[in-house]
Amino acid sequence: MKLRTLIHAALAVGLAGSFGAALAQKSSAEAIAEYRAMLADGNPAELFEAKGEALWKQKRGAKNASMERCDLGKGPGVVKGAFVELPRWFADTQKVQDLESRLLTCMSTLQGLDAAEIAKTPFGKGEQANMEALVAWISSESRGSRMNLPQAHAQERRMYELGKRAFFFRGGPMDFSCASCHGEDGKRIRMQDLPNLTKNPGDGIGFAAWPAYRVSSGELWSMQRRLNDCYRQQRFPYPGYASEVTVALGVYMGVNAKGAESIAPGLKR
Template sequence: MKRMLIASALMATMVAAVAQKSTAEGIAEYRKMLEDGNPAELYEMKGEELWKKKRGPKNASLEQCDLGKGPGQVKGAFVELPRYFADTGKVQDLESRLLTCMERQQGFDAAEIAATPFGKGEQSNIESLVAYISTASRGMKFNVPQGHEQERTMLELGERAFFYRAGPYDFSCASCHGSDGKRVRLQDLPNLTVNPGDGIGFAAWPAYRVSNGQMWGMQRRLNDCFRQQRFPYPGYGSEVITALSVYMGVNAKGAESIAPALKR
């Protein structure tokens, strides 16, 4: 009887392992099938148009926006963000940097855009711009800089924020992404405290979400993480969001970007 119970337990463990592997493989195959028709391409095209189009109170384009590679240079910028910008005196990710350019060059109100709900108005336009800019670095490897003192400070802040536990469930970012082998429902959860590899975790965002038909930048992705932790959202373009991006970006050093990717 004892041997039968042990054998049954071993069989159940093996079946569960096979089922989990099959599910993960099935999701990977599903994504592969949809890659050629990734709707993110529509956002990329809209983003390119927005980058070149004269808009805003100043009737200007974003073609002189400096994303870290020089005015107007898009290729390679995405995989080196967040980074320190001397003209603002702070570390910025792609979305907060775009806010700066939209305000200074086009005359938009950055605070008003930051307060706009995701997917609405200029918020929607920023996500299209993010799709366009990230596409220009697709296949390139992440190399988020750490040469400036403020960049190193943001890395430390990001690490602390990643492991900070609070809220009604006593969750942190590390609760889901702090070790290997975790999953939620059918979704594998990458370990973001180390380099999870090409096209995984930080290297896969922004992404088109099939489940809701929306394009999500990293700001919206992290907002959803805070929501699931039952934390108050820290605000669009806030330092804690940038710091978390620095931490994940530094950990992703050398990983190949597949953004904008396709997500469930």
């Protein structure tokens, strides 16, 4: 009996050693990539996409109108290919707008919803939840397309430079900047590799992966929400929703990601 127990113990140690050796041969990035691949076939973002498509066509607000005449940069109602060219300059607002700020404009002008009230609403609540669903669907309509943010207009170039300054600005109690985490190759937090966003990090990485479904929170996060959380981690005050600095950061990262394939909505831990 004792011999059998010793044999079983030896086998268990041997198997554990082999498993540990196999794990040691993989980087943390590879292990996380495998984890995401296992979940990708059933990405819960699809539920948000379906809701977003329905919201786009639904008549709502004081004007009882749908969003189907919203111009995202490629003409009224055109959704395919729009996401990978945002943020961009819009003549009607005389602003460079990202997807969320442009949707605020359309929700206000077409449907009569209160843009200022939506901007003050906490993420995941009320019209902010609807906003995230719209973002999920619109971004999915450009999945597989390449990031191609325009820089022809002077204000688009100005926003790129503003975004660059914001990206490298250090401050707060920890003297952090966006570049503290995303300004060099080979950085990571715990097991999470951090892409270098000062250049094109590659297909489906960084800017080309957001919005994304966060497994840890069970929520769909837009780029605005992602940036808000980055400021939280830097111990900075939260930026205003759809404020100029968040749009400018989107321009900076998006232009740097030129040519990268969008996988949005992505899947994150």
